[in-house]
Structures are given as C-alpha cells and as structure tokens.
Amino acid sequence: MGSNDDVFQGTERDVTYAIISMVMSILGTLASIIMIILIYRMKSTTGHVHLVLIMSVYQLLYDATFFFSDVNCGYYVTVFADVVQLIGGVAASAVSNWIAFIALYIVWYRQKFDIFGSMPTIHVTSFLPGFIAAVIFLIASVPKSKENDNLVEISIVFIYNDMRMFSIFLNFVFVSLIMIRISRSGGNANSPQEIAIRTLARRMVYYPVIQAISRSGSSWYEFAYGTDFDQQ
16 A cells, blocks of 8 residues: 555655556456456356356456555545455455366266356355455444554455465365366266366366466565555
C-alpha cells in the first residue's frame, strides 16, 4: 500500500510504482472480462465451464480492486478494496480446487461428477473462508481511529495468505494424483475416453504451477515484511 494520499504524486519511484500497479490491475481486469465474455459466447451448459465462469467472476473482483488495495487511494477506499480482494482471491482459489478435485474424481472413478447438484456446497465452501477473513479484517480496520494493526496482519498475512498457499498445495496434490492414475491406468490407451482423460490431465498440470509462481512473490513479501508494500 502506498504512503501518499495523492496517488500520482511523490517521488519518481512512488509514481512509477502506482502506474505499474494500475497497468497490471487493468490488464488483469481485461483478461477476466474477456474470459467471461468468451464463456458466454460459447453458450456451453457443461458443469466444468460453469465452474470456470464462477472462478473468473471471483477473479474479476480481485483484479478490479487490485490497484485500490495496492496503492493508497484513501483509507476507506483501500479497506473496501481489501475486503473485496479477500473474498474474491480466496473464492477464486477455492473454485480452482473444486475444478482440480472434480477432474481427479473423473479420472479416478471413470464416471461423471454431479457438478450442478453439488453447486450449493461449492458456493458455500468457496465463498465462506474469504468472507470470514474479510469480516475479521473489517473488525480490525473500521473505524480508522481504532485500527488494530495486529489483527489486520493476522487476517491478511496468516489467514488469507495461508488459505491461498493451502489452495495451491491442494491443486498440486490433485494434479499429481491425476497424473499417477493416468500413468497406471490400463485398458485401451487409444480409446476416446482415455484420450479425453489424458488431454484433461495435461491441461490441469499448468494451472497449479502458474498459480504457485504468480502467488509466490506476494506471499514471500507478506510473510517477511507484512501487508504494507514499501516501494522503496
């Protein structure tokens, strides 16, 4: 979080930091919007696509508020952005866990998973953890005169960050089990079912890897220095 109320004023380093943060927030927001538009244009009614849509909506919430959370645009603006980021960031990661778990279920049991029938459970388990972190953060941050720095640190660095890291770990576990199951599976390796399963497995490998790489810098910084990003 920047130290200046005037976002694009201050040292050259401060201004550069704010501009880069805004550009990355805009690019992330556009990427999420394009994903949502593409899904709607596909007009697909499959459960998997529906989960990707839900994940993209939560990711859009995170991307759209990234700049306001990262750069000081006023205390309560930043608080609101942080609340949305806590909910959107955790929920997007949790939905990705469901996508990976369902892929593992399909590969392991060779049968469909009732995604739409499980949707209430998916929604609750995805939304609730981030919401709890957001409530703790709000209690610690509002009003400004009674801000509890220690509780803010706990809600963001430990609760939020730990949940995101655990989500990445789960995805690695699920994808690893998928690959092990594929390598040990018998039957007709060239059957349409086996080809589809191998294709799904190959695609699933990339997400947790990219997820881990993109999260590692922020996680390391927050554990080492706390929630305030010092552009110096």
